[in-house]
Amino acid sequence: MAEKVYAKEPATPEELANYGNHIVQYSPDYSFCTGCESCSILCGLTHEGFTGPGNSRIRIDLGTRSMVHTVLACQQCNDHPCYDACPKKGQAMKIDEKGIVYIEEEFCIGCGLCARACKFQPSRIAMKKNKDRKQWKAVKCDLCRNRPEGPACIQYCPARCIGLSEDSTFVSGGVRPAQAE
Amino acid sequence: MPNFSISDILDNPSNKQKLYGYCGRIARINLTTGEVSCLDTYQYVPKYVGGRTLIHRIFWDEVPAGTGAFDEGNKFIYMNGPTTGTGIPAGGRSAACAIGPSVLPEQFTFGNIGGWFATELKYAGYDGFIIEGKSDTPVYIKIEDDKIDILPADDLWGMRVHQTQAALEEKYGHDFKSMVIGPAGENLVRIASITTSNDCAFAKGGFGAVWGSKKLKAVTVRGTGMVAPADIEKVKTLRMTMNNPSMRPSPILHLDKLGVPGGEFDVQYDRGNVACSPGCNQRCNALLFNGVSAFEDQPVNHIEKCVSASTFSYKTDIPAPVGMFWPTKQNYCAPCKLLGRDFPAPDFTDPDFEAQGKVILPDVYDLWKPDYERGTIVNDLCNEYGIDKWEIDVWLQTWLGMGKKEGLFDGMDLGTGREVDVEDTQFIRTFIDNLVYRKGYYGNLFAEGMARAIREMGYDKYSDTIYHGRHSQMLNGQRLDIPVSLEGGWGQSVHWQGRGYEGSVEKPTWLAACLIRMLSTRDANTVEHFHSEFEYHAEAMADPYHSPNLIRAIINVQNNAEIKDSVMSCEWQSPDPWWPTMEAEMYAAATGYPMTAEELHEAACRSKLLMRAILIRNHGRNRKMEIEQVWRTMCIPDSWGEVADWQQWNEMVDLIYEARDWDLETGWPYREAYEKVGLKDVADEMEKLGYLPKRPAQRWHDYGEPPFVKFQEYQKQEAAQG
Numbered sequence: 001m002a003e004k005v006y007a008k009e010p011a012t013p014e015e016l017a018n019y020g021n022h023i024v025q026y027s028p029d030y031s032f033c034t035g036c037e038s039c040s041i042l043c044g045l046t047h048e049g050f051t052g053p054g055n056s057r058i059r060i061d062l063g064t065r066s067m068v069h070t071v072l073a074c075q076q077c078n079d080h081p082c083y084d085a086c087p088k089k090g091q092a093m094k095i096d097e098k099g100i101v102y103i104e105e106e107f108c109i110g111c112g113l114c115a116r117a118c119k120f121q122p123s124r125i126a127m128k129k130n131k132d133r134k135q136w137k138a139v140k141c142d143l144c145r146n147r148p149e150g151p152a153c154i155q156y157c158p159a160r161c162i163g164l165s166e167d168s169t170f171v172s173g174g175v176r177p178a179q180a181e
Numbered sequence: 182m183p184n185f186s187i188s189d190i191l192d193n194p195s196n197k198q199k200l201y202g203y204c205g206r207i208a209r210i211n212l213t214t215g216e217v218s219c220l221d222t223y224q225y226v227p228k229y230v231g232g233r234t235l236i237h238r239i240f241w242d243e244v245p246a247g248t249g250a251f252d253e254g255n256k257f258i259y260m261n262g263p264t265t266g267t268g269i270p271a272g273g274r275s276a277a278c279a280i281g282p283s284v285l286p287e288q289f290t291f292g293n294i295g296g297w298f299a300t301e302l303k304y305a306g307y308d309g310f311i312i313e314g315k316s317d318t319p320v321y322i323k324i325e326d327d328k329i330d331i332l333p334a335d336d337l338w339g340m341r342v343h344q345t346q347a348a349l350e351e352k353y354g355h356d357f358k359s360m361v362i363g364p365a366g367e368n369l370v371r372i373a374s375i376t377t378s379n380d381c382a383f384a385k386g387g388f389g390a391v392w393g394s395k396k397l398k399a400v401t402v403r404g405t406g407m408v409a410p411a412d413i414e415k416v417k418t419l420r421m422t423m424n425n426p427s428m429r430p431s432p433i434l435h436l437d438k439l440g441v442p443g444g445e446f447d448v449q450y451d452r453g454n455v456a457c458s459p460g461c462n463q464r465c466n467a468l469l470f471n472g473v474s475a476f477e478d479q480p481v482n483h484i485e486k487c488v489s490a491s492t493f494s495y496k497t498d499i500p501a502p503v504g505m506f507w508p509t510k511q512n513y514c515a516p517c518k519l520l521g522r523d524f525p526a527p528d529f530t531d532p533d534f535e536a537q538g539k540v541i542l543p544d545v546y547d548l549w550k551p552d553y554e555r556g557t558i559v560n561d562l563c564n565e566y567g568i569d570k571w572e573i574d575v576w577l578q579t580w581l582g583m584g585k586k587e588g589l590f591d592g593m594d595l596g597t598g599r600e601v602d603v604e605d606t607q608f609i610r611t612f613i614d615n616l617v618y619r620k621g622y623y624g625n626l627f628a629e630g631m632a633r634a635i636r637e638m639g640y641d642k643y644s645d646t647i648y649h650g651r652h653s654q655m656l657n658g659q660r661l662d663i664p665v666s667l668e669g670g671w672g673q674s675v676h677w678q679g680r681g682y683e684g685s686v687e688k689p690t691w692l693a694a695c696l697i698r699m700l701s702t703r704d705a706n707t708v709e710h711f712h713s714e715f716e717y718h719a720e721a722m723a724d725p726y727h728s729p730n731l732i733r734a735i736i737n738v739q740n741n742a743e744i745k746d747s748v749m750s751c752e753w754q755s756p757d758p759w760w761p762t763m764e765a766e767m768y769a770a771a772t773g774y775p776m777t778a779e780e781l782h783e784a785a786c787r788s789k790l791l792m793r794a795i796l797i798r799n800h801g802r803n804r805k806m807e808i809e810q811v812w813r814t815m816c817i818p819d820s821w822g823e824v825a826d827w828q829q830w831n832e833m834v835d836l837i838y839e840a841r842d843w844d845l846e847t848g849w850p851y852r853e854a855y856e857k858v859g860l861k862d863v864a865d866e867m868e869k870l871g872y873l874p875k876r877p878a879q880r881w882h883d884y885g886e887p888p889f890v891k892f893q894e895y896q897k898q899e900a901a902q903g
Binding site for chain 2: 054061062065
C-alpha cells in the first residue's frame, strides 16, 4: 500500500507564526473537504452578487483524480508583500486595525502587481474583469471584515472543513496557532 | 461572450422577462459540417424550465421518427439548469437525452449526472448544447467561453476514462472540466457511459456509445464568466434549510466492516464522504481510499455509489426498512443523509416509528463470497472502460453466478479461456476486457448488452432457467424460484421491483416501481425512486392495485422527477415530501420568476407529455408494448412468494392512464391532455400522424390474455415432476 496522503498540510507552526488570522483547512481526520466548492460560490455571492471563477476570493485546488482537495485563500502575511507592491497602497490596498489587507475596488487600477507579489502559487490574489469588461480588478480575501457573521465561506461550508486559524484547534496535526506563536 | 455582470443578463434583448439564472444561449455543434451556432434559451423559458423539460422540447422538434441510436440524425442534447452555478444545493447536476442504444428496443432515453462540468459550462455562457451529426475521424470538443473548437482526438482515442481526463487536464490546465468516454464508447458497446473526472456518469441508455458513433471522445470546457441568482438571501436560506444540513464535520472514517447490514464482512479501509457537484450542501458519494487499481501498480481512490456495494459481496440482497419508501414526517431523512452517514437520531415519539422502521429482510442468494479486492477491480474496470455498473454488477455477475450453479455454462468458457466463475477475478476481468474491445464471439456478443446477448444465446434457456438457490427470509428460509437473468424491462436490470437486486420490498412498492418502469424507457428507479407518505401505507397494502393514493404518489414521483431534472436538483435532495414548494422556491430564487408549485407541476406534466409523444411518434409506444415489458418481472415470486394478477394489474394501469387523461386501449394521450399544458402544436402533429385517439363511447375493457412467460412454464414443469 502506498503511503496515505489525504490532503495538503495547511500550515506548520513556523508558517503560522508568519501569518495573521486566516482561513485554514482542517485536518481530514477532523473534517474532509467534500469538493462542493460551496466556500467559493458563497464568497462570490457575498462579495459580488454572483458566482464564477474570477469572482471568488477563495478557491479549491481540486484533486480531480484523487478527490483530495486543497482550499486556497489569502494567508494574511504579516509582511504583506502584496500591499508593498501596490502602487496605490493606502488607497486601493489598505490594512485594517486587525492587520487584514483589503482592497478598495474603486481605486484599484488593475495593474496586477499585488497578485504577482504574492508569495504563494497560485497567487492568492485573483484578477477579475470589471462590469464593463474593460478593466481588471484585484480581488483577495478580507475575511469578510465588514460581515458581522464572519467569513461567508466558513458559515456555509456544509462539512465544516475550513475555519479561522485563530479559532482552530483542528488544523493538521492538531497545531494551534497560539502554540505556534 | 459569457455574462460578466448582471447587466449583461438583464440587458439581453431576448430576455424579455428579465430572468436571472440562465446564460441565454444553447450551443449547437454539428460534427458532420463542423458548424457551431447558438439557440436562444429565452425563446423556451420559463415555459420549458430548463434541463430535461427543455431537452424534451428540442428533441421533439428536431429528431424525427426512424432515427436509430447510431444514426447521424441522433442528437445528444445536454442541459444544465437555472439553478446550476447559483449555489442552490444540487443545482450542479445536469441532464441529457438521445436515442439510447442500450434500450431494447432502441428508444429515446435520458439521464442525469453530477460533476464539475455543468457549472463550468455555465460559466462559459451556455445553458446546454446539442451535439449533432457525425465526424469521420476521432474528435473532441473544446469550449472556452465563446470559442468552440472541434479538434482531432487521435492521441486520445483508445485511452481509458481517467487517462483521457488527465491528458486533457495536462494539455489545458486544471481549470478545464471534461466529460469523456472510454474504450467501451469508442467500440460502440451499447452499455457505454460518459464520465466526469469524479466518476459521475451518464451510464443508463448507453450514451457513451452514441458519442462513440459520432467519433466524439470528449467535451472539455472552461468558463470565465458568471452566474447570477435573483435572490441571494433566498439562496442562502435554501442552503441552510434544504434537507436540514447538520453542517457538521465529516471526518475520514477508518472502518473495519463493509457490506449490507446482516451481510457485513471484515475489511480495513478508509472512507470519506464527498459531494458530486458544486454547491451541494450534502455529501452522499463514498470515497474509498487506496483501493487496488485494475490498471495501475499504485492504489487509487475510488468514488462509489450504492450499486457498487453488491459487487463486494452477494450473500443476500439489500435489506430495506418500510420507511425508506413510506416515510413518516417525524422520521423522514433525505437519502443523501443516509448515504453520507449524516442522518439524524430517530424520533422515538413518532407513533408510527416501529411500523415504518420495520426492515424487510432480504432474500438470500449466496452468489459470491466477500472479496473487497475483486469487487474493487470490477468497479474500477467499469469506471475506467466507461460502462454501466448496473449492467455488470447487478445483471452480468448475478447471471454468471446463478447460471453457473444451474449448470448453464458447463463446458463453456464464454471466450475467457477459463472456467466460468464469477468469484474468479481473472475470469471476470477477461470477460469484461473482451466485452469492451469486442474480442471474439462472446466479447462481441456481450458488447451488445445483456438483453441482446441473452436473446442471441437463446432466451428461454439463458434468461428464464430457474435458479434454485434463492431463499426468502420473510418466509423462514423457504426456497423461491427466480430466473437466472434479472431483467426488469426495456433491456435494463431489475431495481426495487420486488425480486432480484434490491428486490425485497412490499407489493405496493414493487407495483409502483414496475409501473414507473413501464412508462419509462430505462431503469427508472435510479431517477424516479418511488416513495409516498406513510399515512397512505395501510390503504396501499389493503388493495395495492386500486389505491387512489398509490396512483397519486406514482404521479407525484414521476412529475417530481421531471421537475428535479429541469429546475436542476438531484434524486436525493428532491422532492421533500413535506416541503412541496421547495423546487418552485429554488426556481424563483435562481431566476426571479415567481414560480408556484402548481405551475411547476404543470411544466412537469408538459415535460412528461412531450416524452410520451416522442415515444409514440418515434417508437410506436402503446399499452400492449409497455405492459409486455414489465409483465415477466411481475410473474416472478416476490419475497412472500406472491406474483402479480393480470386482471388487477391492468386495472391499475387503467387508473394511471385515466389520471393522465390517456386512452385506455392505446395508452395515447387525448388532445385535451396536450392542450391543457400548452402543447396544442404537439396534439396537432399527433393528429396528423394518427396518434391522437378519440374518446370511446364506452370505457375500454379488453385485457386479453397475459403474455407468455417461459419462466412460468418451467415452474409448471417442475411442479408436475414433483
